[in-house]
Amino acid sequence: MDGQRVAYWAAEAEVDEDLEDVDLNLAIGNFGQTDQYEDAKSHIDETTLLAVQQQMAQQAFAQIPDVVKRFIVHFYQAVQENNLAEISVSYESGWNRLTEKYYAKTEWPEAELIAPLVNDDPIFLILYRELYYRHVYSRLQPNLDDRFHSYENSCELFNYLLNSDGPVTLELPEQWLWDIVDEFIYQYQSFSVWRSKAGSKTEEELTSLGDGGQPWSSYSVLNVLYSLIQKSRVHEYINAVQEGKTQEEIGEVVGEFGSLPLYRMLGYFSILGLLRVHTMLGDFTLALKSMENVELNQKSSLTRVTACHVSTYYYVGFSYMMLRRYTDATRTFVTILNLILRMRQYHTRSYQYDQINKTADRMYALFAICNALSPSRLDDNILNIVKERFGEQVTKMSRGEEGIPAFEELFTYACPKFVAANPPPYEDADALAAYLEDTHIDPAQRHLKNFIADVRARLSVPTLRSFLKLYTSLGTKKLAGFLDTDEEEMVQQLMVLKQASRSIGRMGSEKGLLDGSTVSNNDLNFVIDENMVHITESTVGRRYAGWFIRNTEHAQRVYDGLKNSPLPLPIKPANTQPQQQPGQPQQSQPPAQVKTVAWGGVKTLG
């Protein structure tokens, strides 16, 4: 049969082909057929799989609302064209609006999914992922993969910026650049906090964490920040600007990278990032030292991004507080809090408004602490707000030992998130087991303890001060009697009081934030002449300027009002006034009284 069949096939092929060839083909074909079948089967499986996947992807893609797709395409085009205005619109309003509408509780579509919309542009996809993960961190609960991948994505972004052959041509709005640096540090902090909770990790998380390849290590984060600073030569830039060099000279100093706004701003924001990272790690000296060249004033570049402005002052103020430079801390908080008050009307619509307000609230709390330790009358307005918000704690804090919980409460509420520089020993199961058995104090508690120690050392200060205020001179024995303490003990407390009324503070002309001179921070001054205390008090004279400015402003309003109001009929008021006067003699007095009240007000202002 076989033979016949072959013959038959062969016969047919014979018509135009060589017999032998056909045979060969046929033989191969026979073998091949089975193979082909197998192949085909697996092929089908794969294709169906692919098809299914594709279908799912298509479905997922189809599920992306059209408006979102259009947004992404538009966004991509804006980035392609380096159109800063359009990027800002997409970034600041478009993204947030669509988040509210479609992704309030779920992730944005994955980058792979939207890749076709943006020509698979790797840079845009990195930027997209940056937003994607930021959204996950802020709105949802990031899982292990998110944490690792967001780190990888940040590394890719920084690699692209720093390790390309030359400066890249990408341009992004300053707000976004700030957010990139800010978010990078936030995710580092979030990871460190999560990592330090060794007790609540799943098996899978433990394996990944023990794997050695630690993402988000403190070293790598600092590396990125220092690299951005060095690449952009931003310190050199700031110095050159301060020295008043020309644009050309500056260009020469900062090189090809630093000349571009993208690098310059990233470098600049990285300095502020260092401030934050060092604070989180408990190195308050280095935090302020890294700000060496940055000028904290209203003209400095940091004011251009409000979130950055507020955050910087918060960390500077906090670091001052931890350096026990309460006057400097107070001044820092007052400056920025006043600014926030003034900005309030313009910023209510900003998506960062909530964040800024939260930071402001924490600064009011820190202000309350500083003011309790070193009272100043720098700004009555801020002080009043603090009393409104934290009235209870403010009262308690002046009551010695009783006030300690109030200090603790405010500190815990208002301090930044602290992180431990090193993870628990995940790589070593035994060590980890031992680690879990120990009790651990988290970094915030350590810093709190440390801070409270200083508070405790000054506990006697408010009481002693209020006593001294009543006298111009007083024997130490008598004073000890009033306070119901031992005389020697009390003399020692007086030395504490003296030290508490001196502090290191900036006078205004210093360059670095760490510089300062000894300043007196209290009106009350005293000296001990063996066993006699002599007390004097400095008073602040009347302050006219503010009063005049306020009243001039008021005068202008009155003047404008007068000018705009119709002329009164001349006779009528002349008639009514004498009529009132005899009838109600009290009525004529108020003007005089009002006058004294207004001037009396000045006295209390002084």
Added chain:
Amino acid sequence: MPGPTSSWVCPPERTQIIENLVSGVGESKQTHLKGIRVVYCGSLDRYNPSNIGILEDYLYQQTRSEEYDCLANLAILKLYQFNPTLYNSDVVIHILIKALTSAPFPDFYLCVSLLDERPSSANADEPDPLPSILPQLQQLYALLQQCRFPAFWTLYLSEEYRVLREEYTVESVSFEDSVRKVVVRAVKAAFTKIGVKRLSSYFNLEETASEAFVSKLGWSIEDGVVIVPPNPDNQIQSTVVQETIALPRTFTSLLRILPHIPADGRVIELVKVITHAARTA
């Protein structure tokens, strides 16, 4: 006189090498991060663990003399913080002892802030002395902060603190004198005159030794009373702080606020308006 912080930020004894380490002036190099893809890395000397030796030697030099460089010592603690394997408890304790007497700077707190929690030492044969010494140092520091000098000496010289004295502070040259300097600082600010007896209890010295100590400072003694020379902190004077505002500024702000009132001409009208404003305010 330069501000007190300048020698704190950069003491005169600091060498250029140390300055480079502390201020982090370093060559930027391309390096690979552990396990992670390459990030362009300014490998700053400050974070380079191999520099620990230089800084530790510098600390040794400080303990052998009266020099002190807080920022350099903080740099050591920073390296320990990031590289727990480098950790050396003796070095940490010496840093803390140095920081103990650095009034008016809060160096002690700053140093303690950088002591991250350590994993419990794996080496049980040689227990880490820090956990037992640290609370003692904190206690002593609290007493200094509270100017409770006699209590400081009692505690410091107690049996409980023998290890601290015999193994650590003994190494630190003139530790006791540096405590006395803290006393001098506190006394100088608060007193114009102080009894020798009281001062001696602060110094933990015999009265004659105290007298010798203060004469070296140039203070004079009369009938058992030490006269503290006048200085900005023990001179009291009731003052009235007056607001000083440069005239141009007030004027320009006035002019800005009141653009339509000529400044020279109708001053009387302006006064009237202000008076009216005061009444209605």
